[in-house]
Amino acid sequence: MKNSKIYIAGHTGLVGSAVLETLVNNGYSNLLTISSKQLDLRKQSAVDDFIAREKPDGVIICAARVGGILANNTYPWEFIYDNLMIETNLINAAHNNGVQNLIFLGSSCIYPKLAPQPLKEDYLLTGPLEPTNEWYAIAKIAGIKLCQALNREYGRNYISLMPTNLYGPRDNFDLQTSHVLPALIRKFHEAKNNNHAPVTLWGSGNPRREFLYVSDLAEAIRFILEYPGKLPSDLINVGCGNDISIKELALLVQEIVGHKGDIFWDASKPDGTPRKLLDIGLIQSLGWKHVVNLREGIEKTYDWFKLL
Ligand SMILES: NC(=O)c1ccc[n+]([C@@H]2O[C@H](COP(=O)([O-])OP(=O)(O)OC[C@H]3O[C@@H](n4cnc5c(N)ncnc54)[C@H](OP(=O)(O)O)[C@@H]3O)[C@@H](O)[C@H]2O)c1
Structure with a gap:
């Protein structure tokens, strides 16, 4: 198993880099990676040639077009097209x-x-999607269905994991495209360095979200990869089981960063889904649990950000 040839697509990203690190640290000796410059995963013939040449034993798809509310809303075409192409080709x-x-x-x-x-x-598929990210969601749901169709018709073992919001080292801290947690870290850090200037945040602060440190997801991926026998489902949630309001999260990040100024909420900006907490009963029943708590994870992420 540890010398199986496993291709990690998207190994430079937040998740892919954590998966690569976790597998290397656990003795995997035959991991396959290639940069997006050498292989654009949206190009079908190039992906076909690469996989036919390399013949991996297993594939972990961490490559995707990913971003927060602003990026999803601004680039609907890139979010639906890139994700459909990357997953379909792979x-x-x-x-x-x-x-x-x-x-x-x-x-x-x-x-x-x-x-x-x-x-x-x-x-999944029991009601309307959040409109700001339906482009991404429809592409991702199609990816799950591609896997399920192959499992049903050809007996493949193609498992879709459903992670909650992730954060950690090598996250995207660009305010135009980032998710909420790295955006908060950057905003409070810059405001602290600007004489503790006030910080204005999007929305009401009331939505509740769940956050998982990225190395915990990488461990969950390793857990599924090494799971002995057949899994009870090909769709499995991965989260920590607790949520927090964006307001509480902002106060926690503010404290860790050491910003002492005011916080203002711009309620004219969209909130997104009111609450998002995963039921993690299935993966817990299989024997997996996260280990990094939110405060510790934000502290580690901020330490990494300060080195940028
Ligand atoms: N971040 C989250 O909070 C979160 C939450 C739930 C699920 N997920 C899922 O986790 C997966 C990984 O997300 P992430 O946050 O790690 O994303 P990320 O940091 O943006 O990384 C994306 C990776 O995909 C590669 N990539 C993108 N377009 C490509 C293309 N056309 N050809 C080849 N490679 C391409 C990127 O390579 P380059 O860097 O070279 O462009 C990068 O390695 C995604 O499927 C996402 O849906 C993420």
Whole structure:
């Protein structure tokens, strides 16, 4: 198993780099990576050639077009097209080349906007999506269905994991495209260095979100990769099981960063889904649990950000 050839697509990203680090640290000796400059995963023939040449034993798809509310809303075409192409090309090439095991990543934000909480795996496709990210969500749901179709018709073991909001070292801290947690770290850090200037944040601060430190997701991916026997489902949530309001999160980040100024909330900006908490009963019943708590994870992430 540890010398199986496993291709990590998107190994430079937040998740992919954590997966690479975790697998290397756990003795995996035959990992396959390639940069997006050498292989654009949106190009079908290039992906076909690469997979046919390399013949991996397993594939972990961490490559995707990813971003926060602003990026999703501003670049609908890139979010739907890039994600559809990347996942379709990789899943199709893996199947055509006899790859039996593949892990694909969905996201908690692709469940229906008003689904009951906590979100169970079988709530997928039971209601309308959050409009600001439906482009991304529709592409990701298609990826899950590609995997399920191959499992059903060809007996593949293509598992979709549904991570909650992730954060950690190597996150995207660009305010135009980042998710909420890295954006908060950057805003409070810059305001602290600007004489503790006030910070204005998007929305009401009332939505509740769940956050998972990225190395915990990487461990969950390793757990699924090494799971002995058949998994009870090909769609599995990965979270920490607790949520926090954006207001509480902002106060926690402010404290860790050491910003002493005011916080203003710009309620004219969209809030997104009111609450997003995963039901993690399934993965817990299999024996996996996160280990890094939110304060510790934000402290580690801020330490990394300060080195940028
Ligand atoms: N971040 C979160 O909070 C979160 C939450 C739930 C689920 N997820 C899922 O986790 C996965 C990874 O997300 P992430 O946050 O790690 O994203 P990320 O940091 O933006 O990394 C994306 C990776 O994909 C690669 N990539 C993008 N377009 C490509 C292309 N056309 N050809 C080749 N490579 C390409 C990037 O390579 P370059 O850097 O070279 O462009 C990078 O390695 C995604 O499927 C996402 O949906 C993320």
